[in-house]
Amino acid sequence: MSTFCHACGMPLTKKEDFAGANEQMDFCLHCADGDGNVHSCEAIFEGGVQFFIGAMGADRALAERVTRKNMKGLPHWLGNESDCLQGEEATDDEFAKVLGKL
Ligand SMILES: [Zn+2]
Numbered sequence: 001m002s003t004f005c006h007a008c009g010m011p012l013t014k015k016e017d018f019a020g021a022n023e024q025m026d027f028c029l030h031c032a033d034g035d036g037n038v039h040s041c042e043a044i045f046e047g048g049v050q051f052f053i054g055a056m057g058a059d060r061a062l063a064e065r066v067t068r069k070n071m072k073g074l075p076h077w078l079g080n081e082s083d084c085l086q087g088e089e090a091t092d093d094e095f096a097k098v099l100g101k102l
Helices: 041-056 060-072 092-101
Strands: none
Touching (some): 041 060, 060 092
């Protein structure tokens, strides 16, 4: 059983956090449907950007760089050459600072 979503990194702490409320899933309810079909990289990326803007008042450029770095380190995207993850990434310092604010 996964403890975090393999596509967006969200902690999976209770049954309702899982796609389809199915604890066998490696994905959260935001990233996959009840059959385990994971949404597009673009859709999940945009969700991450909105999350970081809302959670910490980041400007869009920073939120994009942080989301890109976050997603690129997750199992679902490793070795999965998605165009939307190409581009500038947050530095380790920026990333740590952002996570510290959550
Ligand atoms: Zn997710």
